[in-house]
Amino acid sequence: MADMKGDVTKIIELIGGKDNIESATHCITRLRLILKDQSKVNDKELEKVDIVQGTFLAGGQFQIVIGPSVPKVYDEFIKQTGVQEASVESVKQEGRNKQGALQRLVRLLGDIFIPIIPAIVAAGLLMGINNVLSNKGIFYPNAYRMEGC
Known part of the structure; x- marks a missing residue:
């Protein structure tokens, strides 16, 4: 448990500190963060932290892959940062609001066309x-030469 606390402290430092966090939530395996300034994140060092399995930016959210222990990590993260807990939907919405105009347009087009791709x-x-x-003659090669009828 003490090791996890230290790892969470490192994560907070490497994402730019408590002041760089707007909101946080988690899903089954990932810690989902909305950050004020993405440039403050040290991705390379963050991925060296023991409990971190990977990081990526998607939909305006900075996501840290933790694995199945993410609820415990999230609880410790909230304790250490004092960030108010948020729902996954509210964090997704905040992330969408941070996207640029082109990204929002692409998302809109995707939302329109993805459902009709199977059709x-x-x-x-x-x-x-x-x-x-x-095609002519595919089943009956001589069907169109009806001679002798």
């Missing part, structure tokens, strides 16, 4: 099957 794929497959099956 587009199915239509393409059906058109391909139709084209193959409607």
